[in-house]
Amino acid sequence: MRIIETNSASETYKLGVEVGKNARPGQVYALIGDLGVGKTVFIQGVAKGLGIDEPVNSPTFTIVQVYDSGRLPFYHFDVYRIGDVEEMEEIGYEEYFFGEGVCFVEWANLVDEIMPKETTWVTIEKDLGKGFDYRKISIR
Amino acid sequence: MLQLSKSDKDILVLGIESSCDETAAAVLKGGREVLSNIIYSQIDLHTLYGGVVPEIASRKHIDKINQVIEEALRKAEVTLKDIDAIAVTYGPGLVGALLVGVAEAKAIAFGTGIPLVGVHHIEGHICANYIANPDLEPPFLCLVVSGGHTHLVNVKDYGEYEILGKTFDDAAGEAFDKVARAIGLGYPGGPKIDKVSDEGNPEAIHFPRAKVGESGYDFSFSGLKSAVLNYLNTLEMKGEKANQADVAASFQQAVVDVLVGNSMDAVEKYGAKKFAIAGGVASNKHLRAAMEKACAERGVEFFLPPPILCTDNAAMIGCAGYYEFIRGVRSGYDLNAVPNLRLGER
Numbered sequence A: 001m002r003i004i005e006t007n008s009a010s011e012t013y014k015l016g017v018e019v020g021k022n023a024r025p026g027q028v029y030a031l032i033g034d035l036g037v038g039k040t041v042f043i044q045g046v047a048k049g050l051g052i053d054e055p056v057n058s059p060t061f062t063i064v065q066v067y068d069s070g071r072l073p074f075y076h077f078d079v080y081r082i083g084d085v086e087e088m089e090e091i092g093y094e095e096y097f098f099g100e101g102v103c104f105v106e107w108a109n110l111v112d113e114i115m116p117k118e119t120t121w122v123t124i125e126k127d128l129g130k131g132f133d134y135r136k137i138s139i140r
Numbered sequence B: 001m002l003q004l005s006k007s008d009k010d011i012l013v014l015g016i017e018s019s020c021d022e023t024a025a026a027v028l029k030g031g032r033e034v035l036s037n038i039i040y041s042q043i044d045l046h047t048l049y050g051g052v053v054p055e056i057a058s059r060k061h062i063d064k065i066n067q068v069i070e071e072a073l074r075k076a077e078v079t080l081k082d083i084d085a086i087a088v089t090y091g092p093g094l095v096g097a098l099l100v101g102v103a104e105a106k107a108i109a110f111g112t113g114i115p116l117v118g119v120h121h122i123e124g125h126i127c128a129n130y131i132a133n134p135d136l137e138p139p140f141l142c143l144v145v146s147g148g149h150t151h152l153v154n155v156k157d158y159g160e161y162e163i164l165g166k167t168f169d170d171a172a173g174e175a176f177d178k179v180a181r182a183i184g185l186g187y188p189g190g191p192k193i194d195k196v197s198d199e200g201n202p203e204a205i206h207f208p209r210a211k212v213g214e215s216g217y218d219f220s221f222s223g224l225k226s227a228v229l230n231y232l233n234t235l236e237m238k239g240e241k242a243n244q245a246d247v248a249a250s251f252q253q254a255v256v257d258v259l260v261g262n263s264m265d266a267v268e269k270y271g272a273k274k275f276a277i278a279g280g281v282a283s284n285k286h287l288r289a290a291m292e293k294a295c296a297e298r299g300v301e302f303f304l305p306p307p308i309l310c311t312d313n314a315a316m317i318g319c320a321g322y323y324e325f326i327r328g329v330r331s332g333y334d335l336n337a338v339p340n341l342r343l344g345e346r
Helices: A009-022 A039-049 A085-090 A093-097 A108-114 B043-047 B054-076 B095-112 B121-132 B172-182 B189-197 B222-237 B244-270 B285-297 B315-326
Strands: A002-006 A028-032 A064-067 A074-078 A102-106 A120-126 A135-139 B012-017 B022-029 B033-041 B085-091 B116-120 B140-145 B150-157 B160-166 B274-278 B301-303
Touching (some): A002 A009, A028 A039, A028 A108, A064 A093, A085 B095, A102 A108, B012 B095, B012 B315, B033 B054, B116 B315, B172 B189, B172 B222, B172 B244, B189 B285, B274 B285, B285 B301
Parallel strands (some): B012 B085, B085 B116
Antiparallel strands (some): A002 A135, B022 B033, B150 B160
């Protein structure tokens, strides 16, 4: 496990860029963290690192957003509203998870039974005792 | 080539919409006259879960779709034999939900031979303004704000759109939902924040107004949501309790300021004479009032649909479908749901 501490949104973004630059085809990442913790900022960094220049919208509405303009296809999931893993099957998640691109799944803990064994889990946490903008980011 | 036996103004369109929460069907005459507009909403069901649960959404759409279509035809006092075209939302939206409407529309079209027209959901929202304002003609600028979308659109002509600005992260309505959750108001966040804001001071807390992108017309609401959460956390650390109405009113003011600001920048730059709003968040009374005032100050004519046409409905889809239909647009039986469909693409 790797633990990175950041103290600003731009540091979190840079970490995302680094992860995006090093991402390989077929990788699946789970992204866990509460509302407002910086998941969007991190993901925007990842997209940048993958060479995607278009804005990365929240996929809350459509569950998954697909970006083809980067170095690798990028599949951004937000499964917060998924009630049942059957719904993941309905949107054909396996094509993305076991495809040639990179998947990032926000709130993956809600569907952990379908997450592949090799998934990299990224957890972002606040610790208000260490300051407002402090974030502990664990990658395992 | 099929010869139309009717004049355009007598054309009857059956509209079908099932992209998110609502299962809806409507019959329109001549594109703008609503003969029926039936909406079955799942909002009450979703309230239990604090948001749209798509799994529930798809199943309920299947339960309700035949019923709403029959009801729409009955209320319009027509039968399928009278219908000239079937218009259906095929994106963007939740794939499982969209598929129900698309499959239903294709089945009816295949069984009856009635032409099929796939409609973009946002195009539908924009067209709600045509129904509400019989004299409105393009060109005009339109801000579409809802739970899933935030788009500033240059409506150049019927079926011809240029996106001037859009959100870089969360949609405006999504920000309302998330902040409402954080301050304990629950779902749906938009109407609840709108209401509780009446009791609050919009200047009590200064939340950031984000400027993003190069066009000057783009939006970002994720940072605003985080700012509200940071504010709540700060108070919590001090052991103080937030004033819910003040937080709601100040948050809403920040959203309204950005929506109005970017819209009016575009109005001035493009020399627009007409400006419209659409989508679920267009029902927000603070936004409506602020937009009306900003337009009046600039001598710009302001259009807005009534709330029943702001929410997801099939009348707007029928209207958009009508204009596509008379331009000769037809969809094949291979029409599919496209969850990430972009405006202006087919």
